[in-house]
Amino acid sequence: MKTGVKRALVLELFNKQGGRCCYCDRAMVIMPRGRAQNRLDAATLEHLMTNRRKGWTRRDNMAAACRECNEMRGSAMDWLMFKTYRRGELWELIGGCKDF
Numbered sequence: 001m002k003t004g005v006k007r008a009l010v011l012e013l014f015n016k017q018g019g020r021c022c023y024c025d026r027a028m029v030i031m032p033r034g035r036a037q038n039r040l041d042a043a044t045l046e047h048l049m050t051n052r053r054k055g056w057t058r059r060d061n062m063a064a065a066c067r068e069c070n071e072m073r074g075s076a077m078d079w080l081m082f083k084t085y086r087r088g089e090l091w092e093l094i095g096g097c098k099d100f
């Protein structure tokens, strides 16, 4: 994906999500073009499903996430599980499933 297209998409998602990270719900910042995107609260483009199959770059597989979440998640964890984990809900969820 071209940088300009990617940037426009991040901005669109950023606005749609009210400027908040799709995982941890914290406020993000849009970094000015050409500046180092190394702030932990910088908005980044995140692929929800990380396996590169057909549809991987479709809009409904995209969300804006802060750099911290983006880097922490990597591609090992399912996005929904990661979201739950980042919001501190995971252990309550497991605790509520006593039958397991």
Ligand SMILES: [Zn+2]
Pocket (backbone or CB within 6 Å): 021, 022, 023, 024, 025, 026, 065, 066, 067, 068, 069, 070
């Ligand atoms: Zn985040």
